[in-house]
Amino acid sequence: MSDSTPFPSFPSGFVFGAATASYQIEGAADEDGRGPSIWDTYSHTPGRTDSGDTGDVACDHYHRYPEDVALLRGLGVDSYRFSIAWPRIQPTGQGPANPKGLDFYSRLVDELLEAGIEPAATLYHWDLPQALEDRGGWRVRETAERFGEYTAIVAEHLADRVPRWITLNEPWCSAFLGYSVGRHAPGAKEGTGALAAAHHLLVGHGLAMKALRAAGVREAGITLNLDRNVPATDSAADRAAVVRADTQHNLVWTEPLLAGRYPSTDEDTWGELITRQDFRRDGDLELIAQPMDFLGVNYYRPIVIADAPHREPDPALRVATDNRYAEGKYPGVRHTAMGWPVVPETFTDLLTSLKETYGDALPPIHITENGSAEHDEVAADGAVHDADRVAYLHEHLTALRAAMDAGVDVRGYYVWSLLDNFEWALGYAKRFGIIRVDYDTLRRTPKDSYHWYRKLIAAHRV
Ligand code: FCB
Numbered sequence: 001m002s003d004s005t006p007f008p009s010f011p012s013g014f015v016f017g018a019a020t021a022s023y024q025i026e027g028a029a030d031e032d033g034r035g036p037s038i039w040d041t042y043s044h045t046p047g048r049t050d051s052g053d054t055g056d057v058a059c060d061h062y063h064r065y066p067e068d069v070a071l072l073r074g075l076g077v078d079s080y081r082f083s084i085a086w087p088r089i090q091p092t093g094q095g096p097a098n099p100k101g102l103d104f105y106s107r108l109v110d111e112l113l114e115a116g117i118e119p120a121a122t123l124y125h126w127d128l129p130q131a132l133e134d135r136g137g138w139r140v141r142e143t144a145e146r147f148g149e150y151t152a153i154v155a156e157h158l159a160d161r162v163p164r165w166i167t168l169n170e171p172w173c174s175a176f177l178g179y180s181v182g183r184h185a186p187g188a189k190e191g192t193g194a195l196a197a198a199h200h201l202l203v204g205h206g207l208a209m210k211a212l213r214a215a216g217v218r219e220a221g222i223t224l225n226l227d228r229n230v231p232a233t234d235s236a237a238d239r240a241a242v243v244r245a246d247t248q249h250n251l252v253w254t255e256p257l258l259a260g261r262y263p264s265t266d267e268d269t270w271g272e273l274i275t276r277q278d279f280r281r282d283g284d285l286e287l288i289a290q291p292m293d294f295l296g297v298n299y300y301r302p303i304v305i306a307d308a309p310h311r312e313p314d315p316a317l318r319v320a321t322d323n324r325y326a327e328g329k330y331p332g333v334r335h336t337a338m339g340w341p342v343v344p345e346t347f348t349d350l351l352t353s354l355k356e357t358y359g360d361a362l363p364p365i366h367i368t369e370n371g372s373a374e375h376d377e378v379a380a381d382g383a384v385h386d387a388d389r390v391a392y393l394h395e396h397l398t399a400l401r402a403a404m405d406a407g408v409d410v411r412g413y414y415v416w417s418l419l420d421n422f423e424w425a426l427g428y429a430k431r432f433g434i435i436r437v438d439y440d441t442l443r444r445t446p447k448d449s450y451h452w453y454r455k456l457i458a459a460h461r462v
Contacts (some may be wrong), residue, residue: 001110005394007456015118015412016457017079018072018434019369021125021169024421026085027289028062032100032316035091037127037458038137038178039424042185046057053427059419061438065108067444069384072418072437073115075450076457080117081368081414082108083125083169086150090174093129094146097153104461105154109161120164120368120414122223123151126174126185126424132379133186138174138197138204141279155215163218166296167208168369172226180320183425191316192418195270196279202256206287223296223368224253226354228346232328241307241325244269248323249303258358260289266352269323273316294411296368297354299347299396304328318422334388337373337430342392344399349405351410364409373423373430376447382434384447393449397456419444 010016043054061068072080086093088101092196093198105121112119124147132143151167168174177184188194205222211378212220231238243265251263262285266274308326312318330341347370355362373390376384393415404410420433428439434450437443 005249007459008394008398010401010404010460012460013411014460015078015366016453016460017077017412017414018075018418019081019414019416020061020377020418020421021122022088023058023113023125023127024423025059025061025419027058027060029054029056029064031173032104033091033098034085035087035093036100037087038086038130038133038185039127041133043132045187048187048426050427050429053429054147055422056305057442058422060442061419062104064442067113068418069108069111069117069173071444071446072112072117072448075434075454076461079120079164079412080112080418081120081122081166083122083127084154085127086124087127087129089128089154090150091131093132093143097157099199102154102157104234104349105158108217109158110221113161118164119162120166120168121145121154121158121162122169124167124174124204125155126178127168128185136299137179138200139190139193139202140181140196141200142159143198144204144207145310147204148211151208152211153213155217158378159212159217162435164366165217165220166223166445167205167212167220169223169368170298171198171222171253172225174201176248176320180317182370189317189321191273191314191319191460194275195273198252199277199279199284202253202288203284204363205257206284206290209290209292210287221292221294221296221363221366222257223298225298225369226250226254226350228299228350229303229305230302230322230346232304237307237352238305245303245305245325248320254354254358255290256285256288257313258289258295259363260285263388270319271315273319275383292363292399294364294366295362296366297351298369298416299350299367300338300370300372301336302330302343302346303343304330329432336388336392337375342372342395344395344436345402345407347396347399348402348406350406351400355406355408362409364411366412366414367400367410368414369416369417370400370413371432371434373432376431376436378436380444382445384445386447386449389434389447390452391450393453
């Protein structure tokens, strides 16, 4: 991609943004009354994260947020998506609010508004108060109820200044990576627990939507990581495996949220594990399917799916790790530092197929995350010439524009991420930022991708 490749162009009013999440950037883990979260516990457990990395300091955004807001202002974004750490607001996940926790987000929001940037707040980006996990975490309905209460507290304080609210970030990761694959906090390996968690996350979303409506917020929705699962071959077996993968990654969320029903492919995917569930209660679907103002979609890469036999002998553990499919290689394309294939047209396909499936029931879409981890190097002049990331962003924004041309109503795009940060179990080794963070000095250096995105945004200003 050369510097002269023209930018894709977006309609006026299209929202350009950048995104982060609390545990990945804030640090200050013990400060101002913050309680421990499941990610503190998980990252401090030996062997859980690469190099034993934790979010104790991260980017120290908790103290350096004015500098980060200044960088956002320099970038020219319309909106900044951040997340609120539940354990800062309620250190044990219930009871009265911690004023210092609320105050931090209040100051951040004011700083953003002064910079002319619209705040977009995510209420849950995976940092569950540990005290709630000790009582069962998302396996139990009580956590969903506590989430509704926490949302009411936050909304009461910030609804007047924060126009866009996201209840949950990527509940697939919370439920399945957290309770079945065990690669995310709390690191559990369970079958039924993961399915119960998926359902209770949706119930929590519904309760949070109610609290946000009661507070009169302008826009509320959820963010899903929807996957584009492509069959390894055209065989009937591989295509059936794609249906199972789609069920777990996409339909378990989109069917209740957008169509008010559970996936018809449930039983074939999970067998008797799903037929003997008692966590689904009457009235839940109505709660979950409340109309949303937007659907947040995070998209990074397609997944190649091949039919496979069960690898896991225990039927209760087959829920996510092992639904009779295996991930294959995507030949002939570039892969990012995450090992993820770069196939931008699958982004277009995902969005157009969502529209085909749900039609008018599909709310307007915000792309709440998209970006890439690359093998960044600091040049002699101190700059980071991240041409691969620039190409990735350029191609994905072009693919997004193609989906819009095909009739998908997309209102905004948030690049992941503003800063290099704590990439969960992969620690600090994977860098997604358009701004480099030197983890020794915490110095921020805008990369070439930052300047590219700044110019793209500027090109849209009259
Ligand atoms: C998403 C997460 C985000 C970040 C990116 C790379 O799954 O929402 O926090 O880790 O992936």
